[in-house]
Each structure stands twice: as C-alpha cells, then as structure tokens.
Amino acid sequence: MLFDMDGTLFDSEPLWDLAIEELAREYGGEISVEVRLAMVGRSVDESMLLFHEGIGQPWREAAASAAWIYDRVSGLFATDLVWRPGAQELLHEVRAAGVPTALVTSTNRRAVEVALDTLGRHNFDAVVCGDEVAFTKPHPDPYLRAAKLLNVEPADCLVIEDSPTGVASALAAGTRVIGVPNAVTLKPMTGLTLLPTLAGVTLAALAASPAQAG
Structure with a gap:
C-alpha cells in the first residue's frame, strides 16, 4: 500500500x-x-x-x-504534526498485516526525515521524496518508483491520496486509488474511489472497495 x-x-x-x-x-x-x-x-x-x-x-x-x-x-x-482521522490506525493495521508499504510524497527528504520521527520509520518499507525523482506528482514517476522499490507491480498497489495532483500521479502509474479529500475537492473519475475520511476504515474494507477490485 x-x-x-x-x-x-x-x-x-x-x-x-x-x-x-x-x-x-x-x-x-x-x-x-x-x-x-x-x-x-x-x-x-x-x-x-x-x-x-x-x-x-x-x-x-x-x-x-x-x-x-x-x-x-x-x-x-x-x-506540530497532527494525524488525520483514522490514518494512524489504518497504517498500523496495514503494517501488522505484513502488507508492503511505501510513503510517496512531493515533500523533500530533509522535511520528510523530520516527519518520520512521528510517522515511524518502521512503518514503511520504502520512502520516495519529491527531490529524489526526475519528475514529481502529477507525473507517474513517484508511484512507479515506489512500486519498483517494493518489488511489486503498480496494478497491485493501492494508493491513498488527498489531492488532484497526487491522484493524477497514482492513476497515471496504473495503481488503484482511494481519495480522501482534505484542502482541495476531488472529482469523481474512473479508477478513483472517494471516501470522506479514513476514520473507521479497515484493511478489509479497502480490500472490498471498487478501487481494489478494479
């Protein structure tokens, strides 16, 4: 994931x-x-x-x-970092289930290293930062790189995103995408499943979602 x-x-x-x-x-x-x-x-x-x-x-x-x-x-x-509702719980469930996991962000490595103190480095098998790819989101490079680092096919990956730029990147990479809007509205589109929040969302629920089945 x-x-x-x-x-x-x-x-x-x-x-x-x-x-x-x-x-x-x-x-x-x-x-x-x-x-x-x-x-x-x-x-x-x-x-x-x-x-x-x-x-x-x-x-x-x-x-x-x-x-x-x-x-x-x-x-x-x-x-001052604050988790979004349900995000920490879902991440911990994903890791406990042994699902390969990557962090894929447009933020540069220096700031991400600080954030990882709160996120927990042990929660990710790979980390892709914005200053570590030739083209960042909305280009597919970040998610393609993450899939390669995890040694999985993009089509087998499920992405959790909040922005139109990030969703475009993930879809262009050929992944399945769950969109959880935050600062910017996400429009319905093919390949994207929209959720209002991650609060109460479980790994089993994501596995049964249209994005996961597509």
Whole structure:
C-alpha cells in the first residue's frame, strides 16, 4: 500500500499555509486562498512559480524561497504534526498485516526525515521524496518508483491520496486509488474511489472497495 503524506496521513497543510504566509509577508506581499490551493500537491518548482506570481514578484528565485519555506516547515514538523482521522490506525493495521508499504510524497527528504520521527520509520518499507525523482506528482514517476522499490507491480498497489495532483500521479502509474479529500475537492473519475475520511476504515474494507477490485 502506498501512502501520500501531507493532507493524507497528516493534517499538515495548515503548517505549509503558515510558512507560505510568513514568507509572503517577509517579501512584503500577500498570498490569496486561490493561489495557495493551486499549490497543493505540486512540485516545489511549480509551487514557487505560483507563489511568486501570486505575490506579484515573479522575478524571485525559486530555490531561495523554497529553502526558506522548507526550513520553516521542518521546524513545524518537529513539533506540530497532527494525524488525520483514522490514518494512524489504518497504517498500523496495514503494517501488522505484513502488507508492503511505501510513503510517496512531493515533500523533500530533509522535511520528510523530520516527519518520520512521528510517522515511524518502521512503518514503511520504502520512502520516495519529491527531490529524489526526475519528475514529481502529477507525473507517474513517484508511484512507479515506489512500486519498483517494493518489488511489486503498480496494478497491485493501492494508493491513498488527498489531492488532484497526487491522484493524477497514482492513476497515471496504473495503481488503484482511494481519495480522501482534505484542502482541495476531488472529482469523481474512473479508477478513483472517494471516501470522506479514513476514520473507521479497515484493511478489509479497502480490500472490498471498487478501487481494489478494479
């Protein structure tokens, strides 16, 4: 089973919101809700392009802004991560059942290493970070890499995602997908099973879902 991190396992989007809003103020600007939502699930380069355009400063360097945000978010990950309802329980059940498991995120390795202190490194057989693939979500590379690391076929994988970008990546990789919307609405589509929450969701229920059977 392959899990996204931000917005799926953790309700961490508010922490990203805080860092992004702080940097916008540092630059003397303000980020709109629409631009912030457009950034969810995207690569660092795409997010920084949207961010700089959103505050009216397209000339700024993406690398410098990304470094600032990751510094801030890494600090927040150390103290303020909150599990989404049912996520921790499902992850523990999956691991107890011996199901091969990977974390697949667009977040970079430095911040993920901090998050793993809360997630538990022992809960994942593989971890794929955004700065470790040639193309990140919505490209299929992250999920294809995760399947390869687990030595399984993508078609045999079930992905848990929260964002349109992540869902697009997982579907493009040929996996089955469970969507649990958080900050951004997910639209029904072929290959995607939508759940309002992971609270009370069991491994047996996922095995019986349309996504698992397709």
